[in-house]
Amino acid sequence: MENIKQYMLQVGQQARAASRLMAQASTNAKNHALENIATAILLNSTKLIAENAKDVAAAKQNGLDAASIDRLTLTEKTINSMAEGLRQIAALPDLIGEINDLKFRPSGIQVGKMRVPLGVIGIIYESRPNVTADAAGLCLKSGNAAILRGGSEAIFSNQAIAECVYRGLREAGLPQNAVQVINTTDRAAVGELITMKDYVDVIVPRGGKSLIARISEEASVPVIKHLDGICHVYIDDEADLPKAIRIADNAKTHRYGVCNAMETLLVNASVAAQVLPELGKIYLNKGVELRGDEAARTLVPQMKTATEEDWRTEYLAPILSVRIVANLDEAIDHINTYSSQHTDSIVTENYSKAMRFLREVDSASVMVNASTRFADGFEYGLGAEIGISTDKIHARGPVGLEGLTSQKFIVLGSGQIRV
Amino acid sequence: MENIKQYMLQVGQQARAASRLMAQASTNAKNHALENIATAILLNSTKLIAENAKDVAAAKQNGLDAASIDRLTLTEKTINSMAEGLRQIAALPDLIGEINDLKFRPSGIQVGKMRVPLGVIGIIYESRPNVTADAAGLCLKSGNAAILRGGSEAIFSNQAIAECVYRGLREAGLPQNAVQVINTTDRAAVGELITMKDYVDVIVPRGGKSLIARISEEASVPVIKHLDGICHVYIDDEADLPKAIRIADNAKTHRYGVCNAMETLLVNASVAAQVLPELGKIYLNKGVELRGDEAARTLVPQMKTATEEDWRTEYLAPILSVRIVANLDEAIDHINTYSSQHTDSIVTENYSKAMRFLREVDSASVMVNASTRFADGFEYGLGAEIGISTDKIHARGPVGLEGLTSQKFIVLGSGQIRV
Numbered sequence: 001m002e003n004i005k006q007y008m009l010q011v012g013q014q015a016r017a018a019s020r021l022m023a024q025a026s027t028n029a030k031n032h033a034l035e036n037i038a039t040a041i042l043l044n045s046t047k048l049i050a051e052n053a054k055d056v057a058a059a060k061q062n063g064l065d066a067a068s069i070d071r072l073t074l075t076e077k078t079i080n081s082m083a084e085g086l087r088q089i090a091a092l093p094d095l096i097g098e099i100n101d102l103k104f105r106p107s108g109i110q111v112g113k114m115r116v117p118l119g120v121i122g123i124i125y126e127s128r129p130n131v132t133a134d135a136a137g138l139c140l141k142s143g144n145a146a147i148l149r150g151g152s153e154a155i156f157s158n159q160a161i162a163e164c165v166y167r168g169l170r171e172a173g174l175p176q177n178a179v180q181v182i183n184t185t186d187r188a189a190v191g192e193l194i195t196m197k198d199y200v201d202v203i204v205p206r207g208g209k210s211l212i213a214r215i216s217e218e219a220s221v222p223v224i225k226h227l228d229g230i231c232h233v234y235i236d237d238e239a240d241l242p243k244a245i246r247i248a249d250n251a252k253t254h255r256y257g258v259c260n261a262m263e264t265l266l267v268n269a270s271v272a273a274q275v276l277p278e279l280g281k282i283y284l285n286k287g288v289e290l291r292g293d294e295a296a297r298t299l300v301p302q303m304k305t306a307t308e309e310d311w312r313t314e315y316l317a318p319i320l321s322v323r324i325v326a327n328l329d330e331a332i333d334h335i336n337t338y339s340s341q342h343t344d345s346i347v348t349e350n351y352s353k354a355m356r357f358l359r360e361v362d363s364a365s366v367m368v369n370a371s372t373r374f375a376d377g378f379e380y381g382l383g384a385e386i387g388i389s390t391d392k393i394h395a396r397g398p399v400g401l402e403g404l405t406s407q408k409f410i411v412l413g414s415g416q417i418r419v
Numbered sequence: 420m421e422n423i424k425q426y427m428l429q430v431g432q433q434a435r436a437a438s439r440l441m442a443q444a445s446t447n448a449k450n451h452a453l454e455n456i457a458t459a460i461l462l463n464s465t466k467l468i469a470e471n472a473k474d475v476a477a478a479k480q481n482g483l484d485a486a487s488i489d490r491l492t493l494t495e496k497t498i499n500s501m502a503e504g505l506r507q508i509a510a511l512p513d514l515i516g517e518i519n520d521l522k523f524r525p526s527g528i529q530v531g532k533m534r535v536p537l538g539v540i541g542i543i544y545e546s547r548p549n550v551t552a553d554a555a556g557l558c559l560k561s562g563n564a565a566i567l568r569g570g571s572e573a574i575f576s577n578q579a580i581a582e583c584v585y586r587g588l589r590e591a592g593l594p595q596n597a598v599q600v601i602n603t604t605d606r607a608a609v610g611e612l613i614t615m616k617d618y619v620d621v622i623v624p625r626g627g628k629s630l631i632a633r634i635s636e637e638a639s640v641p642v643i644k645h646l647d648g649i650c651h652v653y654i655d656d657e658a659d660l661p662k663a664i665r666i667a668d669n670a671k672t673h674r675y676g677v678c679n680a681m682e683t684l685l686v687n688a689s690v691a692a693q694v695l696p697e698l699g700k701i702y703l704n705k706g707v708e709l710r711g712d713e714a715a716r717t718l719v720p721q722m723k724t725a726t727e728e729d730w731r732t733e734y735l736a737p738i739l740s741v742r743i744v745a746n747l748d749e750a751i752d753h754i755n756t757y758s759s760q761h762t763d764s765i766v767t768e769n770y771s772k773a774m775r776f777l778r779e780v781d782s783a784s785v786m787v788n789a790s791t792r793f794a795d796g797f798e799y800g801l802g803a804e805i806g807i808s809t810d811k812i813h814a815r816g817p818v819g820l821e822g823l824t825s826q827k828f829i830v831l832g833s834g835q836i837r838v
Contacts, residue, residue, distance in 0.1 A: 022753060024779055041601070048570055061653065097778060103800065109789050111799045114777065118811050176552040201811050222641065222812050243834035250836035336439060345830075358533065358829050359516060370528050370832025380530045380828065381522065392537050392620050393641050394813040409816040411764075411775050413789025415662035417669035418798070 004184065008192035011147055011180050012199025015120045018177040023117050025134075027094040027132055029172050030141055034090035037168030038083040039127075041133060044164055045079045052129065059153050072127045072154055082133040084383070088271065089137040092383040095308075095401055096143040113407040119141035119201035121387075121404060122193045124149045124215060126207035127158035135389045136179040136208075138386050142404040145178045147200065149193060150209075152185030153405035159183060189214035194219035208389055209314075224395060224403065226388045228314045228340035229259030233370040234331040234357070236348035237268040238363050241275055243369060244347040248279055250371040251345065253286050257316045259388060260343050260365075260375040264311060264321045266331045269295065272324050276300055283320060292322035311338040328353050332360050341390050343375040343397075364390060364397035423603065427611035430566055431618025432601050434539040437596040440566035444537050446513040448591050453509035456587030456676050456806060457502040458473075460552060463583055464498045470549065470579035476574050491573055501552040501580075504803070508556040510805040511802040514820055515562040517828065528835050532826040536562035538620035540823060541612045542805075543568045543634060544624035548576035554625075555584045555598040559803050561823040562598045566619065568612060571604035578602060613638035623818075624805055628733075643818060647733045647759035647809045648678030650791040652775070653750040655767035656687040660694055667698055669790040670764065672705050676754045678807060679762050679784075679794040683730060683740045685750045688714065695719055702739060711741035728755040742803055743825045745748075747772050751779050758782055760809050762794040762816075783809060783816035 041048065052074040059069050095115050097363040102112030121144045125131045132148055139146035150158040162181035169176050182189050194215055195201050203223045216223045233251050235244040251262035267276055272295065280300035283290055290296075291306040303322065310321040311334070325331045328346075335344050345367035354368045365375040375397065377385025382400030389395045395403040408417045460467065471493040478488050487568045514534050519533030546548045551567055558565035569577040581600035588595050601608050613622050613634055622642045624634045635642050635673050655662040670681035686695055691714065699719035702709055709715075710725040722741065729740040730753070744750045748766075754763050764774040764786035773787045784794040794816065796804025801819030808814045814822035 020779075020781070025780065105798065105800055107793065107798060109786075109793055109798075114785075116781070119781070222810075240834065245548075246834060246836055254837050288424050340760070360439075361438070362442065362535070362538070363827065365828040365830060366533075367830035368832060369527075369834050370830050371836045373837035374526065374528055374581060374832075374835065375828070376831055379524065379526060379528070383526055391641075392825055393643075396825055406811055406813070406815055408782065409784040409794070411784060411786035411789050411793055413793075415659065415665060416793070417665055417790045418792035419675050 004186050004188040005192060008189055008196065012120070012196045013184065014177040015145040015147050015155075015180060016199050019119045021118065021175050022140070022143050022145055022178050023096070025040055025143060025174055029174055031090040033140060033168050033172035034086045034137055034173050035172045037137070037165050038086040039131065040164035041079060041086070041161065041166050041363070043082045044160070044315040045076060048079055048157065048160050051156040055154050062153075064153065068127055068153075072129065074129055074157060078130055081154070083129050086132055087139045088115055089384055092141065092401060094141070095405055096231065100407070102412070107416055108414065110412040112410050114410045115405050116408050117405055120145045120147065120199060122147045122149070122200045122203045122206045122221065124190060124193070124203065124207070124211070126151040126211065127153050127182060129154045129161060132158045132161040132181060133165070135386060138384055138401060138404060140169075140178060140402045144404055147180050147182065147193060147241045149182045149190055155185050179417065191218065194221055197221055204387055223389060224387065224389050224399060226259065229261070229342040229389050230263050230312070230314050230336050230338060230340040231260060231342055232264050232266055232269040232339055233262050233372060234266040234325070234335070234344070234345040234346045235271060235275060236270060236328065236346060236350065236353055237270040238350040238353065239271065239347040241271065242351050244275055245282070247345065247347055247369070247371050250281050251373055252283065252288060252320050253318075254371070254373050256318050258373070260313075260372050261316070262320070262372050263313065263315055264323065264338065266323050266325050266334060267296070268327055268331070269324050271360050272296070272299055276322070286318070288318040288320055290320055290322060293324060295324035314340065328356060330337070332357065335361050335363070342388070343367065343372045345372050346368060365387070423605050423607040424584060424611060425606055426603065427615065430601065431615045433596040434564040434566050434599060435595040437617050438536065438538045440594050441559070441562050441564055442515070444593055446598055448593055449513065449562070450509040452559060452587050452593050453556055455590045456552065456556070456584050457505040459583035459586050460498060460502045460505070460580065463579070464495060464683055464766060467498055467579050468493055468575065470575040472774050473575045474573050479499060481572075485570065487546050491548065491576070493548055493576060497549055499687070504553055505556045508803055510821060511560065513560070514824055519826070520720075526835055527833065531829050533829045534824050535827050536824055539564045539566065539567045539618060541568070541619045541640065543609060543612070543622065543624045543626070543630070545570040545630065546572050548573045549623060550786050551577045551580040551600060552564035552584070553804060557775070557803055557823060559588075559597060561820045563823055565599065566599050566612060568601045568609055574604050595770055598707070610637065611633070613640055622756065623806055635710050641815060643806065643808050643822065644810060645678065646809050648680070648761040649682050649731070649733050649757060649759040649832060650761055651683050651685055651754050651758055651763040652678055652681050652791060652793075653685040653754070653763070653765045654690060654748045655747065655765060655769065656686060656689040657691065657769040657771055657772065658687075658766040659766070659768055660690065663694055664698055664701070666764065666766055666790050668701050670792055671702065671707060671739050672737075673790070673792050675737050677792070678724070678733075679791050680735070682732065682734055682790050683742065685742050685744050685753060686715070687750070688743050690714070695741070707736070707737040707739055709718040709739055709741060714743035715741040718753070720736075733759065734836070737778075747775060751776065752780070754780050761807070762786065762791045764789060764791050764816060786789045
């Protein structure tokens with residue numbers, strides 16, 4: 001325990017020192033590092049797969065479930081896509097140093113804002129080893145230093161990827177400590193990381209809800225977090241019904257286990273009879289379990305009864321709750337009560353209702369006539385994504401490079417003093 | 420204690436409900452409310468002064484120091500400036516609902532960002548009753564609901580101002596609970612306020628360092644905070660010396676007790692002999708105590724010896740620490756080590772050094788050839804200021820209306836689904 005404290009303190013100090021150098025690193029040096037890491041990962045694919053095999057063997061012995069083992073396993077294909085991801089990050093514009101809104105003030109000074117890195121970012125994740133490369137790349141490009149703490153089940157894989165990252169940084173003339181991958185599986189390391197206020201500026205946990213909830217609870221460093229994805233689609237009485245059916249189908253059934261999948265469908269009472277039976281058929285054919293209120297169940301008899309708990313549940317599974325609402329007000333009320341403020345969509349052709357929905361629904365992504373599945377950094381054009389925030393301060397929704405930065409004020413004077 | 424919990428829970432729930440309505444309130448209604456409150460404050464000045472007199476009498480009886488009593492006291496003049504402040508906030512543009520960067524994506528959806536209120540803002544402050552009107556005005560204009568907790572010594576004044584605020588809100592057709600002024604002096608109310616995550620989105624403490632440090636320590640709600648203001652001026656060897664002397668004088672002596680006053684002066688060794696004796700004379704004539712390193716003391720013999728502690732101290736008083744540095748690197752190193760990341764300024768005519776200082780100094784405000792005293796919401800053109808943040812996420816430096824908002828993503832589609 002005392003050793004871990006000592007080790008993490010050193011990691012923190014090294015990260016802080018490296019962050020000063022990274023904040024000044026040229027775009028060119030950062031892009032070179034990213035290219036170098038990509039190359040190193042490809043050149044070392046055999047070694048990466050061999051190291052990963054140790055993790056996978058241990059995971060099997062420890063009886064890890066098939067889905068987790070799948071996420072843990074590295075293949076030629078996942079290694080290629082790690083390298084490709086790093087090259088895509090290199091191709092993104094460098095935001096650091098960008099100056100905006102430089103304006104003269106009556107005193108004669110010019111005041112503007114300069115985009116700067118946050119400093120040191122701690123990332124805590126679970127079994128996917130590709131997060132190591134991905135998170136390192138995003139932090140590096142945004143001029144931050146990163147401390148990465150992956151799941152203990154991926155320790156060999158992560159250390160092997162870390163070697164590639166360190167080499168890529170060194171070869172580009174950047175400090176190796178700009179990315180540090182924690183080399184202990186001791187959980188005490190996480191406790192230190194999330195409370196080292198002097199050395200860590202923000203924590204981004206990536207993983208299951210319980211991990212994130214625990215970290216937010218215990219952290220004293222600010223956390224950019226993603227909790228539930230309880231997403232809604234509301235089919236308005238003035239919806240174009242073919243669009244509504246297409247969107248409601250896609251939002252639920254395109255992928256079930258993702259945070260931007262719809263979990264609750266709200267349907268305006270006056271069109272429910274026109275859309276729900278047809279939608280019910282689609283869902284049931286795809287094996288989606290339906291749970292509805294009484295009005296919905298009348299239209300789709302195979303539907304089970306939804307309980308209060310259903311409105312608050314992120315199924316991440318082929319289950320959908322359905323509720324009939326009288327009007328837009330009821331829909332917005334339901335969403336602002338039960339939504340996890342992640343992503344909610346209205347289907348309507350009515351301009352005023354679309355505008356009201358956009359304004360009044362208090363979620364990170366609010367949509368009109370589009371599937372909730374679009375809530376994603378790539379689809380939004382951010383180029384890459386470190387996570388999706390359901391917080392309200394700093395960053396809402398998909399967090400790309402910009403979310404890992406902030407703006408400081410700059411003042412350009414010519415000798416002005418305050419009078 | 421149980422009663423306070425109950426009371427604060429109710430306050431929180433009312434604030435959350437009011438915040439929904441405030442987020443949709445029209446610019447017109449918000450401006451009307453601000454005008455109404457200003458008018459009510461002016462019409463009730465006699466009553467405000469009478470209620471304030473009770474606080475002042477109690478404060479005197481309790482032996483409060485003269486400076487605190489001065490901050491506590493309301494006069495016709497301070498009442499007029501409260502009303503004027505509210506009218507200035509009414510005149511500021513409404514940021515809420517502003518849509519930026521709406522762009523088409525290859526999928527056909529349009530993605531942009533809409534500026535939205537944070538929701539419920541808790542403000543904790545000390546004895547100045549004018550903060551009640553000021554903070555209420557800023558939260559109201561930015562579409563937030565506010566919970567205000569002023570110092571117990573100002574309880575009568577704050578409740579009297581609160582009556583004006585409530586009336587102004589009601590008369591504009593806005594929910595009275597959009598601003599709630601806590602009516603108990605029980606400290607347990609603060610403990611509740613800073614941990615009601617479900618009902619409060621952000622806490623802004625305004626006051627002394629110990630108040631802010633304690634609140635940040637104990638809060639589970641995010642805090643926008645301002646700790647020290649250890650500000651630096653660095654006089655470069657390529658400085659225009661008359662400018663340097665003017666700025667170094669102003670930054671220290673314009674006002675002593677403010678967070679953007681200079682506390683440490685750094686002087687390049689090769690110009691120290693030219694500027695320090697003259698500056699020393701100016702400071703000593705104004706009664707500023709000087710504490711320097713050995714090299715500085717050689718040039719100004721009246722200077723005391725600065726200790727390591729001096730570099731870390733925000734004097735808020737006529738005391739200045741002075742250090743001679745060999746070059747820009749040493750200056751930046753000193754600042755990034757000892758600065759509180761509030762405001763730091765370089766005086767130089769050299770372009771490259773100015774650019775390096777702007778980029779490499781990791782503070783909320785970084786200046787070239789200007790007095791640190793300009794770090795202020797009004798001087799920056801924010802129109803008003805709820806505080807100055809020394810945090811790195813969400814907002815750095817002076818926090819105006821924009822700092823009380825965030826941006827959500829909006830997606831405008833025409834039936835798009837993810838393929």
